[in-house]
Amino acid sequence: MRSRRISKRFIPVDWASRRACTAGSLHREVFAEGTWPSIRVLLEARGWAPFHVERIHEHLRQGWPLAMAARQVSMQMGACPARSKFLG
Secondary structure, rough: OOOOOOOOOOOEOOOOOOOEOOOOOOOEEOOOOOEHHHHHHHHHHHOOHHHHHHHHHHHOOOOOOOHHHHHHHHHHOOOOOOOOOOOO
16 A cells, blocks of 8 residues: 655644744644634535545645545535535
8 A cells, every 4th residue: 555645735833933833842734725623614614524524634634725625525425515615
C-alpha cells in the first residue's frame, strides 16, 4: 500500500502567538477556505452527515479544494444533501 503525503495546503497555527506551530503546541488546520472548525460548521449547516464531513476533511488534508472535495464525496454517495449549495 502506498502511503499518502499530507498536503502542505493547511498551515498549523498557534492562535495565541499568531505564529506557525512548533512541536507540542496548540494548532489548528487552516485551509484556503478557512479553519477546519468553521468549514465543518458550514458543511453541517448545509445538511452533510458527520461521516461525509470527515470524508471531505480527508480530501482537504490531501490538498483538494473544498468544492472539489464536496463534489467527490457527493458523487461517491450518489447525491448531495438537500440544503447543499455549490461551495466554490
